[in-house]
Each structure stands twice: as C-alpha cells, then as structure tokens.
Amino acid sequence: MNAIDVANQYFDAWNRHDPDALADVFAPSGTYRDPTTAGELTGAAITANATSLWAAFPDLSFEIISAAEARPGVIAAEWIMRGTNAGEFLGLPATRKTVTLPGADFITVENDRVRAVTGYFDTRAIPEQLGLQVVVQPYALGPFSFGVSTSVQSGSKAKPGAFSVTQLMSLSDESMQEIRQMSRETAGEMMKMKGFIGLVTARIGERAITISAWERPDDSRQLMRSEAHGAAMQRFFAGASASSAYTSVWAPARINTLWVRCNACLKMNNADTSAHATSFV
Missing domain, CATH: 3.30.70.100 (Alpha-Beta Plaits)
Structure with missing residues (x-):
C-alpha cells in the first residue's frame, strides 16, 4: 500500500462518518492538528473531534481536488469540505445553513498508517457562512x-x-x-x-x-x-x-434622565417629558 492509498483511506473514513475506521488508519501515536484544535490531538481525541463535526454537520463530506506526494511519505491533499449545520456547533443551536470550506491537509504516512495530519483552512469561513460573528481580541x-x-x-x-x-x-x-x-x-x-x-x-x-x-x-x-x-x-x-x-x-x-436625540429637530430631549417622544429611535 502506498501513501496515496492510506490518505484515501483517511478521507474515506471521514466521508463515511466511521470513527472506528478513522481510528484504525492512524498509527498508535498518530497526531492530528488544525487551526481549531489548539495543539495536537491523539488517540480518542482525534475521533471525538471528528464525531463532534459529524454531529454538527450530519451530511459533512470532503471532495478531494488534488492529492500528491509532496515528499517521500507525505501527501499534500487539497479539498473542499461541505455540510449543512443541522446540529449544535460551538455551543450554538443549528442554523440549517450550508457551508463550503476549502482547505488542505499534509498527511505523513509510515508503515501503512497515518503518523500525522496537519490541516490548513480559514477559521473565519464557517462561522461567517453560518451568520456568526468572528471577533479577534486578546484574552x-x-x-x-x-x-x-x-x-x-x-x-x-x-x-x-x-x-x-x-x-x-x-x-x-x-x-x-x-x-x-x-x-x-x-x-x-x-x-x-x-x-x-x-x-x-x-x-x-x-x-x-x-x-x-x-x-x-x-x-x-x-x-x-x-x-x-x-x-x-x-x-x-x-x-x-x-x-x-x-x-x-x-x-x-438614582436613575438619571434618559436623553435621546430627536430625528426631526436633532435636539437632545428628555425621553419622559418631551413632546418629540414619537420621533425617538
């Protein structure tokens, strides 16, 4: 079995939503990392990550655009992920919206198993397509x-x-x-x-x-x-x-006066007493 075959097994497990097959394709010490994982995942954490995505996007699928050996034992795979948000995602209820996410994985293969997967994609793409705010700020x-x-x-x-x-x-x-x-x-x-x-x-x-x-x-x-x-x-x-x-x-x-600008005269008015109350925003 060559590295391309192993990479195909990896994506096939994702597309079949098969956690056992996904676990089997990884070496015992295999790792997974993408921009959302905050580090490397191993063992059960890899399948848990996939299972949470399958729950959020029950029809999730990967279309492989290209896959080639970048260097011996390392496959560079360009893909497009698609899915409909029909389950909870990021702690939020389903939006029923469909997303399309382009990305790429670098898959390192050893002894017919996946030793490491590193994924790259725009982390803002899915939230923005779901109508969610993307805020960048320090902790x-x-x-x-x-x-x-x-x-x-x-x-x-x-x-x-x-x-x-x-x-x-x-x-x-x-x-x-x-x-x-x-x-x-x-x-x-x-x-x-x-x-x-x-x-x-x-x-x-x-x-x-x-x-x-x-x-x-x-x-x-x-x-x-x-x-x-x-x-x-x-x-x-x-x-x-x-x-x-x-x-x-x-x-x-104490509750101070609520001052509101009137849209008609542009003056500030007391919201409790002004005759312009109907023009307040």
Missing part, C-alpha cells in the same frame, strides 16, 4: 480581560427598580458551553415573567456573569419557580457545571 491586556456578551430585551419601557446579578466560575470549556445553554433556556422563561425588562450576559474566561433588570426587587423571585433555572441549580449543586457561584439583588439609588 487579557494588563488589568483588562476580554470576552463576549449577549443582550436580551423584553420590549418593556419601564424603568428598572432592581437588578439581579449572578456570577459563576465554570469548571471547563465544556461546562461553560453547558452554562451558556442553560442561560439561554432560563432567559427564554424570563421573557414571560411579570416585571422582567431585560438582561445582559458576559462570558470572560471561566467567569459567567448575568445582570438582569426588573421593575421591582421581588420580581426576580419568579426565577425560583422556573423549570430551566431549577435544572441549572441542580447541576450546580451536583458539582457538574461550576466551581462557585453567587447571586444578589440590587436596587438603584
């Missing part, structure tokens, strides 16, 4: 830490009479994804609660923060009857999602 810069945030608004124009603050410290990247999912489910139930105004979540490293606004301090107590919130609490006390957490409720000491 930290001096005393500043960076992450991502989400806003959920009920449409209520009431001034907040209380803010609820929750902070959790996740156990791992996997538990952070679980926390994000539980937060989405809880937010969906909060949208139906009396007095709920809106919320903002922030994910910074292992820290997950939620700040929600309510018309009255007691309104946030409705969360204690929330099915999604109850399930999240059970997961926390079972030690399955976070290493620590706290919640608090704050009442505003």
Whole structure:
C-alpha cells in the first residue's frame, strides 16, 4: 500500500462518518492538528473531534481536488469540505445553513498508517457562512480581560427598580458551553415573567456573569419557580457545571434622565417629558 492509498483511506473514513475506521488508519501515536484544535490531538481525541463535526454537520463530506506526494511519505491533499449545520456547533443551536470550506491537509504516512495530519483552512469561513460573528481580541491586556456578551430585551419601557446579578466560575470549556445553554433556556422563561425588562450576559474566561433588570426587587423571585433555572441549580449543586457561584439583588439609588436625540429637530430631549417622544429611535 502506498501513501496515496492510506490518505484515501483517511478521507474515506471521514466521508463515511466511521470513527472506528478513522481510528484504525492512524498509527498508535498518530497526531492530528488544525487551526481549531489548539495543539495536537491523539488517540480518542482525534475521533471525538471528528464525531463532534459529524454531529454538527450530519451530511459533512470532503471532495478531494488534488492529492500528491509532496515528499517521500507525505501527501499534500487539497479539498473542499461541505455540510449543512443541522446540529449544535460551538455551543450554538443549528442554523440549517450550508457551508463550503476549502482547505488542505499534509498527511505523513509510515508503515501503512497515518503518523500525522496537519490541516490548513480559514477559521473565519464557517462561522461567517453560518451568520456568526468572528471577533479577534486578546484574552487579557494588563488589568483588562476580554470576552463576549449577549443582550436580551423584553420590549418593556419601564424603568428598572432592581437588578439581579449572578456570577459563576465554570469548571471547563465544556461546562461553560453547558452554562451558556442553560442561560439561554432560563432567559427564554424570563421573557414571560411579570416585571422582567431585560438582561445582559458576559462570558470572560471561566467567569459567567448575568445582570438582569426588573421593575421591582421581588420580581426576580419568579426565577425560583422556573423549570430551566431549577435544572441549572441542580447541576450546580451536583458539582457538574461550576466551581462557585453567587447571586444578589440590587436596587438603584438614582436613575438619571434618559436623553435621546430627536430625528426631526436633532435636539437632545428628555425621553419622559418631551413632546418629540414619537420621533425617538
């Protein structure tokens, strides 16, 4: 068997969505690396990576554009990956959108097995085709830490009479994804609660923060009857999602005037008293 045959076996395992065949084509110490893996994968981690992609893109396939021996025992393969996002991807629900990703693998073959695969592709391509934001920023810069945030608004124009603050410290990247999912489910139930105004979540490293606004301090107590919130609490006390957490409720000491520019006269106006309220954005 030559190196091209082994490379074909490798891609055939991917196209058949066969984790056992994929594991068999690798040497016992074989490695896989691409721009998303944060280092080399070995053993079960290689098939776990493939399985997660198959779950996210159940019709995932590779079309081989060209494959040739770049040097003895090393195959350079140009490919196009295609698939429809019908499962969870990066902790987000399916978009049902189809993606096309060009890339290349360098496959090192020894003794009829794959010793190493190094993949190259544009990491922005799939998220952008799925309608996801691609943000490049540091993890930290001096005393500043960076992450991502989400806003959920009920449409209520009431001034907040209380803010609820929750902070959790996740156990791992996997538990952070679980926390994000539980937060989405809880937010969906909060949208139906009396007095709920809106919320903002922030994910910074292992820290997950939620700040929600309510018309009255007691309104946030409705969360204690929330099915999604109850399930999240059970997961926390079972030690399955976070290493620590706290919640608090704050009442505003002062809420200053909301100044909004009128689209018609371009002047700043008090949103509570101005006759131009209908032209506010």
